[in-house]
Amino acid sequence: MKEQVTSLIISAIQSLQKEGVLPDDCKYTVRLDRTKDKSHGDLASNIALALAKSAGKNPRQLAQLISDKLPESSLVSKAEIAGPGFLNFFLNSASQFAVIEKIIQEKNQFGLSDIGKGKKVQVEFVSANPTGPLHVGHGRGAAYGATVANLLAATGFDVCREYYVNDAGRQMNILATSVWLRYLELLKVDITFPSNGYQGEYVKDIAQSMHEKMGDTFLKPADAIFNQVPADLSVDASGQESGDKEAHIDGLIENARTLLGQENYQILFNAGLNSILDDIREDLKGFGVEYQEWFSERSLADDDSIDLAVKQLQKSGHIYEQNGALWFRSTAFGDDKDRVVVRDNGQSTYFASDIAYHMNKFNRGFEKVINVWGADHHGYVTRVKAALSALEIDSDKLEVRLVQFAILYRGTERVQMSTRSGSFVTLRQLREEVGNDAARFFYVLRKSEQHMDFDLDLAKSQSKDNPVYYVQYAHARICRVLEKLTEQGKVWDTEQGLKSLELLITDRERDLSKKLAQYPEIIEKAALQHEPHILAHYLKDLAADFHTYYNASKMLIDDDALRNARLSLSIAAKQVLNNGLLLLGVSAPDSM
RNA sequence: GCGCCUGUAGCUCAACUGGAUAGAGCAACAGCCUUCUAAGCCGUAGGUUGCAGGUUCAAGUCCUGCCAGGCGCACCA
Numbered sequence: 001m002k003e004q005v006t007s008l009i010i011s012a013i014q015s016l017q018k019e020g021v022l023p024d025d026c027k028y029t030v031r032l033d034r035t036k037d038k039s040h041g042d043l044a045s046n047i048a049l050a051l052a053k054s055a056g057k058n059p060r061q062l063a064q065l066i067s068d069k070l071p072e073s074s075l076v077s078k079a080e081i082a083g084p085g086f087l088n089f090f091l092n093s094a095s096q097f098a099v100i101e102k103i104i105q106e107k108n109q110f111g112l113s114d115i116g117k118g119k120k121v122q123v124e125f126v127s128a129n130p131t132g133p134l135h136v137g138h139g140r141g142a143a144y145g146a147t148v149a150n151l152l153a154a155t156g157f158d159v160c161r162e163y164y165v166n167d168a169g170r171q172m173n174i175l176a177t178s179v180w181l182r183y184l185e186l187l188k189v190d191i192t193f194p195s196n197g198y199q200g201e202y203v204k205d206i207a208q209s210m211h212e213k214m215g216d217t218f219l220k221p222a223d224a225i226f227n228q229v230p231a232d233l234s235v236d237a238s239g240q241e242s243g244d245k246e247a248h249i250d251g252l253i254e255n256a257r258t259l260l261g262q263e264n265y266q267i268l269f270n271a272g273l274n275s276i277l278d279d280i281r282e283d284l285k286g287f288g289v290e291y292q293e294w295f296s297e298r299s300l301a302d303d304d305s306i307d308l309a310v311k312q313l314q315k316s317g318h319i320y321e322q323n324g325a326l327w328f329r330s331t332a333f334g335d336d337k338d339r340v341v342v343r344d345n346g347q348s349t350y351f352a353s354d355i356a357y358h359m360n361k362f363n364r365g366f367e368k369v370i371n372v373w374g375a376d377h378h379g380y381v382t383r384v385k386a387a388l389s390a391l392e393i394d395s396d397k398l399e400v401r402l403v404q405f406a407i408l409y410r411g412t413e414r415v416q417m418s419t420r421s422g423s424f425v426t427l428r429q430l431r432e433e434v435g436n437d438a439a440r441f442f443y444v445l446r447k448s449e450q451h452m453d454f455d456l457d458l459a460k461s462q463s464k465d466n467p468v469y470y471v472q473y474a475h476a477r478i479c480r481v482l483e484k485l486t487e488q489g490k491v492w493d494t495e496q497g498l499k500s501l502e503l504l505i506t507d508r509e510r511d512l513s514k515k516l517a518q519y520p521e522i523i524e525k526a527a528l529q530h531e532p533h534i535l536a537h538y539l540k541d542l543a544a545d546f547h548t549y550y551n552a553s554k555m556l557i558d559d560d561a562l563r564n565a566r567l568s569l570s571i572a573a574k575q576v577l578n579n580g581l582l583l584l585g586v587s588a589p590d591s592m
Numbered sequence: 593g594c595g596c597c598u599g600u601a602g603c604u605c606a607a608c609u610g611g612a613u614a615g616a617g618c619a620a621c622a623g624c625c626u627u628c629u630a631a632g633c634c635g636u637a638g639g640u641u642g643c644a645g646g647u648u649c650a651a652g653u654c655c656u657g658c659c660a661g662g663c664g665c666a667c668c669a
Contacts, residue, residue: 033608036615046611049649059649083612084649129669171669246668297669325667336595336665343667350669378596379664402597404662412603446605449597451662453604458618462631465618473631484628525608537606541616551624551633592631 001098001517004075005043005089006030012069013047021065022055032089034518041080041088042096042514048085059085096510097501099517103572104494111523111579116157120365123149125372126284127164130276131175132200134283134427137374140452141403142427143443143585144532145372146289148401150583151527151535160366162293164357167273168301169350173253174198175276176269180218180256181225182207183268189222194252195233196245206275210268218268220259227255283428287436288585300356306348309356309391310341318390328355333386354380355387362393370530375402375449401530406443406454415456434459440585441468444532462592467540471577472589474543478574479590481555485567488556492571497564504565508549512573515545519576523583532584539580546573 009030016022028051035044048063055062063081070079077092103110125145128138146161153159166172178197182204185191193199210218229251231243257265277294284291300306310326313319318329324344328351331338341352361369373380381402385395408415408425415425431439438459445467446452464470485492504513518538526534555566578588 031608031611033611035612036607037612040612044612046650049611052649086612131669166669169669323667327667340667345667347667349667353669375597375663377664381596402663404597450605451598455604458604464631466631467617469631470617473629477629477632481628488628521608529609533606534608537616544616547632548634550628551630554627556628592629 001075001091001095002032002043002521004073006032008070008073008076009045009047009066009087011071012066013051015069016065021057022051034521035088040082040086041078041090043089043091045087045089046085048081048087052085063087093505093510094502096517097504097513097569099513100501100568100572101498103516103575104498104568107575108579108582110575111520112154112156113520113524114156115524115528116152116155118156118158119367120160121152121157121368121370122160122162122361122364122366123152123370123372124162124164124361125149126280126289127166128280129166129171130273130280131171131198132276133202134280136408136425136427136430136454137405139287139427139430139439140406140443141372141374142284142287142289143440144401144403144448145370147440147444147532147535147584148370148372148527148530150585151523151530151532154523154583155527157527160293161289161291162295163291165277165294165296167277167296168298168353170250170253172269172273174249175203175272176265177249177253177256178203179206179210179272180260180268181252183210183218184220184222184225186211187216187219189219189225191222191225192232194245194249196249202276202279203272206272209275210271214267218260218264224259225252225255229255283431287427287431288440295357297353297357300353300360301348305356305360306352309359310348310352312359313341313355313387313390316390316392328383328387328390330383330386330390333382333389335382335386339383351380351383354384355391358384358388358398359391359393362388362397367397369398371398371400373400373402375404378402399530401448403448404451406452409453409455409457411455411457430456437472437586438466438468441471441536444584445536447531447533467536468586469592470547471539471543471581472587473592474546475574475577475581475588476590476592477550478546478570478577481567481570484556490556492567493560493564494568496561497568500561500565501568503562504569506553508545508552509566509569512542512545512549512569515542516572516576519580523580535580536584539577539584542573542576542580546570546577 013022013028017024028047030045030047032043032045035041048066049059052059052062060081063085067079067081067087075091075095076089078090080088082088123145126134126138126142128134149159149161174196175198181191181193181197186207230247232248233241233243233245235241260268310319313328318332319326319341320329325340326342327338328341329338339351340349341355342348381400385398388395388398434456442454442459458466459468462469482492522535522538526532553566555563555570557563581588
């Protein structure tokens with residue numbers, strides 16, 4: 001509908017160009033917006049304001065000229081000039097209700113489009129280190145990434161949802177060693193658990209199952225375990241600190257490796273990794289988040305991708321050596337300092353893996369790559385983009401979305417989260433407490449870069465204050481009406497309903513229908529801008545329009561034609577609510 | 593100190609990427625249940641968009657400088 005009105009404007013401008021009123025070469029894009037104010041009609045364009053300068057006319061004058069040249073159309077009942085020179089279009093009522101039939105025909109296809117034209121897009125999200133369960137911060141990234149991916153798929157992009165598994169590196173060694181030490185505790189070895197080890201209960205669980213499976217295979221005496229290990233951090237009675245927690249844990253890792261041998265160490269390492277990764281997979285799946293690809297960081301070392309990436313940078317002269325390490329000259333691409341890619345001990349850094357990983361992404365042919373990262377990683381954006389530029393990959397093809405943290409509240413009380421003690425609030429706890437639907441909806445209710453307050457009490461409450469219930473309730477209400485219809489021994493006569501749409505004459509009916517017609521544009525906008533909150537807010541508004549309508553007009557009335565017309569409108573609303581909620585990963589219940 | 597993000601009604605947030613009189617929901621006040629779920633609906637009130645300049649027909653939105661909050665500045669991942 002928008003396109004058709006836009007083409008009217010374009011043809012008016014073209015005829016003005018022919019007459020020499022407007023220069024032939026003037027550049028313009030016709031913008032046509034939905035109006036906020038009903039007195040401004042249904043659609044408005046600022047074209048006369050934008051072209052006033054190149055036409056050498058004042059905006060209102062130009063608007064009049066354009067208006068005079070507008071071709072006749074059955075859609076538009078009138079076009080008028082208003083304010084500083086806006087062109088306001090009023091649609092006739094038949095075209096306003098046409099959307100109802102379209103929705104009823106297209107069902108769950110309504111709102112889908114092919115503007116993505118099958119372009120390959122990757123959305124990488126969550127990608128939390130497999131060193132412990134997902135917490136509520138990851139939940140926001142999960143809900144955001146999954147919804148963006150759904151939106152892109154709905155608009156015709158070829159989407160790959162990917163999780164980057166950090167299955168290499170020091171943190172994983174700390175996990176493996178933590179598991180081993182907990183295992184040793186089960187065997188009554190007298191040890192003090194390191195302050196920098198993973199403290200969570202889940203580590204003990206992994207140790208327990210390791211013990212059940214392997215018996216005392218990994219048993220070593222305490223003095224060997226702590227042999228030559230620097231003292232751990234400790235604080236004495238006067239508050240004086242001594243020792244070094246980092247050196248302490250590194251010493252323990254070293255001893256674990258030598259005492260256990262490569263093979264046994266690897267068994268422990270994999271036990272920790274697999275157990276936690278399985279848990280993460282299961283957690284995300286339960287949250288309605290599915291991936292096409294779980295990409296292993298370790299695989300990049302195993303297949304020499306990292307070496308290859310470094311060599312390629314070397315070849316193009318972006319690498320230099322200093323103090324025995326290899327540095328990438330990222331300052332040449334706007335970074336504030338150069339970065340090490342291979343350490344003086346010959347080990348490549350995490351950043352080197354990241355370069356190889358991003359090279360790999362673009363080698364797979366993605367035309368657009370979206371990384372969803374926690375806001376604390378924003379420092380990495382510049383250097384990763386620098387690496388892409390150095391590899392002669394267009395860094396604009398990479399879009400990094402930084403998701404801010406969510407702060408949990410119970411009413412007005414802030415919920416403290418401490419990672420230290422291992423007693424953080426996990427995503428699973430959140431899901432159990434408020435339910436998947438509320439969690440998914442709340443997480444995407446805010447723009448991604450907005451700090452967010454997540455009120456647990458509100459998410460659980462069954463009232464209109466809670467936007468999830470509010471939207472779901474609208475859907476359930478319509479289902480209930482249909483149930484009631486059946487109880488009355490009647491059926492919805494689709495054909496009669498669609499033929500009788502002109503009986504829908506109230507403002508509320510027109511408002512609701514207008515809202516429904518907006519849905520495809522909303523999906524498109526939310527998808528292209530990668531902003532799910534646009535959809536969430538829209539569904540809230542749609543639900544509000546429906547509740548208003550429901551309260552004002554009774555549907556199950558004796559007048560067959562009007563009843564079927566109203567049912568058609570409501571069923572269209574139900575369909576759109578259903579389609580929108582599906583994209584958000586939220587259920588559309590038949591009853592509540 | 594440098595960099596990124598944020599600052600909009602008492603609170604939580606929008607505002608179609610520069611458009612018309614800045615909008616919702618809570619909370620406050622005032623109404624609506626012999627009616628398909630009152631898990632809802634309808635009003636009223638609430639603003640110098642952190643501050644100060646600038647750009648233009650037009651600025652919450654763009655540029656500059658301040659102020660406040662968050663996050664980051666490793667041969668860790």
